[in-house]
Amino acid sequence: MNYKQIVTAFFLVFSLLSCSKDDGNTPVPLNALATPFASTASNVTNTSFQANWVLVPGAESYLIDVSTDNSFSTFVTGYDALSNSGSTVAISGLSPAMAYYYRIRAKRGVEVSNNSNVITVKTTGVAAEDPTFLKVKANALANPFFVGVAVKAQQLNTGSAYDVVLKNEFSSITAEYEMKMDPISTGSGTYNWVAADKIVKYGNDNGINVHAHVLVWHNAVPNWLKDFSGTDAEFALEVKKYITAVVTHFAGKVKSWDVVNEAVDDNGNMRNTVFLTKMGPNYIKDCYQWARDAANAAGDTNLLLFYNDYATSTNINKQNKVFAIVDDLKASNLIDGLGFQMHNTYLSPAKTQMEADINRAVAKGLKIHVSELDIQVNQNNDITTFTNERKLAQKDKYKEIVKIYNALPAANKYALTVWGFKDNESWIPYSTDLNHPGNDWPLLYDNNFEIKSAHTGFLEGLD
Template sequence: MKSKFLLMLISVVFFLNACSKDDNDAAEILETPVANAPKDVNDNGFKAKWNYVSHSKSYLLDVSTSEDFTTILPNYNSKEVTDLNEVVTGLTGGTQYYYRVRAKTEAQISDYSNVISVVTTGSNGIPEDPTFLKIKVNKLANPFFVGMAIKASQLTNGTPYDVILRNEFSSISAEYEMKMDQISTASGVYNWTVADKIVAYGNTNNINVHGHALVWHNAVPQWLKDFSGTDAEFAAEVKKYITDVVTHYAGKVKSWDVVNEAVDDNGGAMRNTIFLQRMGPNYVKDCFQWARNAAIAAGDTSLLLFYNDYATSTNIAKQDKVFAILEDLKTAKVIDGVGFQMHNTYLSPTKAQIETDLNRAVAKGLKIHVSELDIQVNQFNDISNFTNERRLAQKAKYKEMVKIYNALPAANKYALTIWGMKDNESWIPYSTELNHPGNDWPLLYDSNFAVKSSHTGFLEGLD
């Protein structure tokens, strides 16, 4: 009996010791460290920092020039550090770097921490790539138009605008001067002067002309706003305008945004415009049908018709409504493509959001026009000058956008259009419409017509 009791006692003690050991082992599993913002950033380096992890004996630091750490600096490939910071040296000025850490004991290594981005001060001294955009695009297996939004006043021969346009771009869109309130002065009365100058410039210089836009709620001429006839007579006026404009530019304008921004930002409803109010929910399809009929009647059977809108990558309710409209237009055989404006920021939309949006159009067999691309870097008005960090972030975002577009099937590519030439002439800085109170630098050229890192990013996106 004593022997049995002693055996049981030994078993209990062994069990308790085993549980205690398991508990200790569990308690000593390394947590993942948290990396912090860098300190003492200068031309040649910075101090990387991270939080303490219980039971860790040291930390393994990686420093890279790529966010996915495919290229790790030789001296900082799992560099073992016993402190909670490390001064990283020997770097290049004005360059984007990334760092992450892992905790380590004799037997364990934790998961990777969060990734921290840092841009060294100064300049990297590497000049921007001077290659002309359309030259590189035209060498692709499946090229597309490289476009820019323009004003007629920029089209004087020999000006910097003119030289850059002819060297770099293969397509133009009028920023404002081909909209309804600029052309239509009264029922059946038109001022073609400015729009004709834009179209003639494109045709003379073998540059594609994209018409923007036949119907937009923010470009309704006053006479049509005040129109006192019946709704049917109102619709007849819109039909007449679309017919006359498409006919006037038949064979000269290769594509049109027929309707611009017909979907509201809230809830995925139709935008409550004068066209919806007076023409009903089928007005978009009616406008496309009138444009198609006019082109055919004028012998322009190759005219491409687009629907154009913004913020569909992040606003899913709006995206769904837009694609419902596109499906209706596709069924009616009156649409060729869709314009995604892409007034983006250096933070948003994400790559996945953009790809999802564009791939829905691919699935419908539509041509895709990234129609109004610019990338804000100061949407929160938190910087007063164009910093190296934002410069490189913008470059990366342009590269990402071009890479996404270039990966589309050949049949779905049409054009990628930048919304303006120079930062200081963009619509974004100090925009009350955008609630953008401060300055910004959203384009490919600075105020002195010099190419920026964003231009280099565009080129790199074609690789």
């Protein structure tokens, strides 16, 4: 190669090295403005943080975008291409306990670089809670549904805190215990209606829906029936007598009944109860038939009959057995809806598990009742106070569940019922049934009837 050829080759290589391609087609000069790299936020407070990035050679300034969504479809006021010449900027005027997103572009003259990577930062503190009443927002939906709460008769006194909150917030009630067999049935053919009547009358007098819970549950069998010495056939007649009497007594006063509760064990088999032992595997269907017959005989032809159980979203064997029972009842037109208790934790079940479980019932044309909702935040007893982190996690889980429910077809919606009012009155803390080792804060209100972040999460789920 001669000298002229060497020089020509040198300039050719130099020309190639002086160019690069940003998309495989358009040549970009080597000294084009580079894309900045955004780094983690610092100095995070309740209402501000410091955005940080790495300086780009040749940049004259930087444009900062801040948004409340990672797609940047909207911008925080004042932070849509905010210009800054340094490598940091203070972002202020924000809301506590909220997620924000920022990105950076470099600028030189009219030239602007691509957007940087996106940084997520959550402000500290506790967000101001939304005081909107739950039923008000639910009733304003295109496809509204009942918002319910579990109650005790002693709470339903005019002017009490329970009375005020219930009338403002809820459109449905469920007796936590006092409409079960044990408190009502005092002997063969004898009944104590006092507490149950008070609950039903309160609902009827105040235009509040009453979901009746429950006719048959293995943990609420009165001693006289548990120790029944007659034949199995006579035992079955006692159960029939009880169901007929109770459904007849409340005919036209309640909209729905849980007929059988928790008939499936955690192993996916029928639970070994006194009802199964004495009445055989068809006892569930018999109970539903007796309830339907009693309602029809009393002229209550619109009464809705539900089956109710827990942990079906995470326990597929149990879920399969529940739906086998449902299919059998539905084939005989003996069931209208399915109750999903939803005694959940802030970590479980996953959204996809709940959706799959509920949608399985929707596909069968059943009404859906999220019937005993509460969300544990201390199931492992790893906190001694209700931390801000757990408050926000619980809020997100409430929002997730309500959002799933709200998305259901109108024909499948019935009610979403929270299992109690205040944290300190929940059945969950120190529960031996749950093997819960310590305190917890599972409901929408704290011990002083102040709304929690969970309440705001419920409201956000209705958006």
